[in-house]
Amino acid sequence: MKVILASDHGGVNIRKEVASLLEEMNIEYLDIGCDCEDSVDYPDYGIPAAERVANGEFDRGILICGTGIGMSISANKVKGIRCALVHDVFTARVTREHNDSNVLTMGERVIGPGLAREIAKTWLEADFEGGRHANRVKKIKEYEG
Numbered sequence: 230m231k232v233i234l235a236s237d238h239g240g241v242n243i244r245k246e247v248a249s250l251l252e253e254m255n256i257e258y259l260d261i262g263c264d265c266e267d268s269v270d271y272p273d274y275g276i277p278a279a280e281r282v283a284n285g286e287f288d289r290g291i292l293i294c295g296t297g298i299g300m301s302i303s304a305n306k307v308k309g310i311r312c313a314l315v316h317d318v319f320t321a322r323v324t325r326e327h328n329d330s331n332v333l334t335m336g337e338r339v340i341g342p343g344l345a346r347e348i349a350k351t352w353l354e355a356d357f358e359g360g361r362h363a364n365r366v367k368k369i370k371e372y373e374g
Contacts, residue, residue: 230353232258233287235278237271237300239337240293246342247291247349256353259287275303275334282331283309290332291349297336304332308373311366316340321348325355327362 232251236244241263251258261278263269271294282290290312292300297314304312312332313324316339324330333352335345357366 230256230289231287232256232353233278233281233290234258234260234292235262235274235290235300236293236337237263237269237274237295238266239271239295240300240335241266241337243335243337243340243342243345244291244293246346247293250346250349254350254353271299272303275300276307279304279307279310279312279332283307288331289353291352292332292334293337293345294334295336295338297334297339301334304334309370311369315348315352316344318344318347318351321352322355325352326358327365329357329362329366 234248248260275292278290278292281287292304294300301312301314304310310332311328311330312334313330314334315321
């Protein structure tokens with residue numbers, strides 16, 4: 230599995246925690262920043278990361294901003310992305326199992342580093358169940374055209 234990791238200024242600390250987790254899990258990843266605390270625009274990081282997942286360069290993406298909302302909206306504008314904003318372990322698992330999400334977003338101002346690691350680990354380890362869920366995901370793909 231290859232993961233692309235990005236954040237704006239509001240998600241730098243949790244992004245570093247997730248990077249550490251990816252190293253511990255021996256998952257190949259690319260961290261595309263940002264590496265500052267000065268205000269930057271989340272679409273400048275979220276959209277390019279999502280595009281690289283959509284084009285198959287990366288299997289999944291993890292994006293972090295202050296709330297996770299901006300990154301989620303940005304990523305979901307990219308055709309082929311099923312981005313889930315998650316702030317608990319249950320939905321982290323279910324969004325993979327039921328929705329085959331390929332991008333995860335979290336909010337650093339909403340959750341702490343320990344929970345962020347648990348969410349990311351759960352999401353990375355969960356698999357799409359297919360079955361009745363496959364038809365639902367197919368309908369989304371068909372709508373995207």
